[in-house]
Amino acid sequence: xxxxxxxxxxxxxxxxxxxxxxxxxxxxxxxxxxxxxxxxxxxxxxxxxxxxxxxxxxxxxxxxxxxxxxxxxxxxxxxxxxxxxxxxxxxxxxxxxxxxxxxxxxxxxxxxxxxxxxxxxxxxxxxxxxxxxxxxxxxxxxxx
Amino acid sequence: xxxxxxxxxxxxxxxxxxxxxxxxxxxxxxxxxxxxxxxxxxxxxxxxxxxxxxxxxxxxxxxxxxxxxxxxxxxxxxxxxxxxxxxxxxxxxxxxxxxxxxxxxxxxxxxxxxxxxxxxxxxxxxxxxxxxxxxxxxxxxxxx
Amino acid sequence: xxxxxxxxxxxxxxxxxxxxxxxxxxxxxxxxxxxxxxxxxxxxxxxxxxxxxxxxxxxxxxxxxxxxxxxxxxxxxxxxxxxxxxxxxxxxxxxxxxxxxxxxxxxxxxxxxxxxxxxxxxxxxxxxxxxxxxxxxxxxxxxx
Amino acid sequence: xxxxxxxxxxxxxxxxxxxxxxxxxxxxxxxxxxxxxxxxxxxxxxxxxxxxxxxxxxxxxxxxxxxxxxxxxxxxxxxxxxxxxxxxxxxxxxxxxxxxxxxxxxxxxxxxxxxxxxxxxxxxxxxxxxxxxxxxxxxxxxxx
Numbered sequence: 001x002x003x004x005x006x007x008x009x010x011x012x013x014x015x016x017x018x019x020x021x022x023x024x025x026x027x028x029x030x031x032x033x034x035x036x037x038x039x040x041x042x043x044x045x046x047x048x049x050x051x052x053x054x055x056x057x058x059x060x061x062x063x064x065x066x067x068x069x070x071x072x073x074x075x076x077x078x079x080x081x082x083x084x085x086x087x088x089x090x091x092x093x094x095x096x097x098x099x100x101x102x103x104x105x106x107x108x109x110x111x112x113x114x115x116x117x118x119x120x121x122x123x124x125x126x127x128x129x130x131x132x133x134x135x136x137x138x139x140x141x142x143x144x
Numbered sequence: 145x146x147x148x149x150x151x152x153x154x155x156x157x158x159x160x161x162x163x164x165x166x167x168x169x170x171x172x173x174x175x176x177x178x179x180x181x182x183x184x185x186x187x188x189x190x191x192x193x194x195x196x197x198x199x200x201x202x203x204x205x206x207x208x209x210x211x212x213x214x215x216x217x218x219x220x221x222x223x224x225x226x227x228x229x230x231x232x233x234x235x236x237x238x239x240x241x242x243x244x245x246x247x248x249x250x251x252x253x254x255x256x257x258x259x260x261x262x263x264x265x266x267x268x269x270x271x272x273x274x275x276x277x278x279x280x281x282x283x284x285x286x287x288x
Numbered sequence: 289x290x291x292x293x294x295x296x297x298x299x300x301x302x303x304x305x306x307x308x309x310x311x312x313x314x315x316x317x318x319x320x321x322x323x324x325x326x327x328x329x330x331x332x333x334x335x336x337x338x339x340x341x342x343x344x345x346x347x348x349x350x351x352x353x354x355x356x357x358x359x360x361x362x363x364x365x366x367x368x369x370x371x372x373x374x375x376x377x378x379x380x381x382x383x384x385x386x387x388x389x390x391x392x393x394x395x396x397x398x399x400x401x402x403x404x405x406x407x408x409x410x411x412x413x414x415x416x417x418x419x420x421x422x423x424x425x426x427x428x429x430x431x432x
Numbered sequence: 433x434x435x436x437x438x439x440x441x442x443x444x445x446x447x448x449x450x451x452x453x454x455x456x457x458x459x460x461x462x463x464x465x466x467x468x469x470x471x472x473x474x475x476x477x478x479x480x481x482x483x484x485x486x487x488x489x490x491x492x493x494x495x496x497x498x499x500x501x502x503x504x505x506x507x508x509x510x511x512x513x514x515x516x517x518x519x520x521x522x523x524x525x526x527x528x529x530x531x532x533x534x535x536x537x538x539x540x541x542x543x544x545x546x547x548x549x550x551x552x553x554x555x556x557x558x559x560x561x562x563x564x565x566x567x568x569x570x571x572x573x574x575x576x
Contacts, residue, residue, distance in 0.1 A: 060200030086230040086518045090538040106522040230374045234394040250378040307477045333451045344492030374518045
């Protein structure tokens with residue numbers, strides 16, 4: 001199965017509707033049906049004590065990766081909404097770009113569950129691990 | 145027991161170390177030992193499809209409220225770190241300021257667990273509910 | 289609004305369909321629309337190292353409290369299912385009965401979100417805190 | 433690195449200290465340093481409406497898998513305790529044995545974070561996904 005949305009189509013939604021993506025310097029790099037890779041550029045605005053990337057910036061990156069995974073399954077449905085997000089912070093990231101690798105673990109008619117691994121660029125150790133649930137609006141073509 | 149930190153002392157830490165707080169327009173309004181209220185001004189930068197406040201902005205607000213609750217218990221320890229955050233999004237917020245009410249539910253030697261309720265200003269229905277865990281650095285004066 | 293189910297009606301569902309409730313010695317003590325109190329008798333079968341109540345027994349108690357809260361809102365719908373449960377263990381419980389206090393924080397058409405506080409009988413300090421989500425089957429009379 | 437505990441050593445701890453493991457029919461099948469596989473026999477006591485395995489039984493299985501992963505890293509330390517567990521229920525399991533596959537995603541000095549995938553025997557689709565945190569007692573030989 002192919003992704004139901006292309007990177008330019010996703011970018012158009014993000015540009016029109018999610019200014020925070022631009023503010024935080026996030027960019028979709030890869031999408032297949034049910035997976036994605038998203039990057040967040042390192043910026044001084046995003047640091048926390050210790051010079052490392054702040055937790056909320058990581059949560060924003062994970063949330064975007066979840067959204068992109070859902071779009072890849074259902075197409076350009078801008079009313080899908082996160083209902084739950086759980087994050088475990090594992091290690092201090094470096095002062096570097098962060099990479100989010102997202103993948104679907106359940107694509108149902110009403111709910112999609114997505115897992116996201118966060119990394120510092122160039123370091124194989126996971127920095128944070130996220131699971132989240134998206135609610136799919138009724139009437140959306142079946143993602144399952 | 146009184147808060148181990150004042151609002152101006154918190155503000156000084158945030159100004160020096162957490163630029164994202166300023167970027168997102170967040171402000172500490174009240175602190176007692178183990179509780180706080182934090183506000184996030186409504187800004188066009190923070191919206192998501194539908195004109196409402198984006199989820200990541202709410203997570204950033206909740207994370208700040210958790211940090212302030214921890215500071216109120218242990219004093220100005222800038223190396224306390226979030227280890228886990230779980231958020232349930234309950235209702236669409238209005239295009240308004242958001243208010244976070246945080247309170248400690250466990251203050252241990254090594255971990256603090258904090259609960260945060262998020263509201264849209266002027267609406268009594270909870271918009272999102274958060275629980276999270278902070279790791280307290282060894283050697284910190286006992287929060288318990 | 290009154291509860292859409294009585295304690296005897298709940299007990300009949302539990303007796304017929306959830307043998308684990310009997311195995312673990314759990315009992316519904318109070319139900320109103322959107323709240324409940326459930327008790328788990330202390331039994332040697334439920335202990336963990338240190339002589340205290342095992343975590344999985346507490347999770348089972350919280351899950352039952354969530355289910356009872358959902359039944360109080362939608363009536364005897366035995367196909368409502370938990371989709372997410374998050375628990376923070378706060379303190380070691382005593383070798384005593386445990387009490388779960390559940391309350392709804394969102395009652396939607398498709399999802400209900402419930403919060404549960406767990407206590408050791410006679411001790412005011414919370415032992416564990418749970419939030420969870422239930423999926424409500426389509427066609428169920430509106431819980432909202 | 434080899435597991436710091438063998439299956440017979442784990443079994444001895446479980447037999448002595450965790451009667452619920454026997455009640456629920458759970459058994460450790462495989463352990464390496466940082467991973468394990470644990471089985472729960474299908475029993476009529478564990479069902480829920482619809483004839484399928486009850487959620488609390490799955491949570492107990494996941495909790496045991498987390499504990500075994502931690503023991504594999506730190507050796508026979510019976511005071512390690514779960515501090516947080518988050519579960520997403522993905523699909524209805526069959527009336528069959530359930531298998532938990534656990535693996536560590538962070539082994540720190542004070543906290544270990546573990547991920548567990550749950551399956552119905554013979555079905556490749558994940559039934560539930562769990563992440564959890566264990567607190568490691570001070571003075572334990574370093575798991576990292």
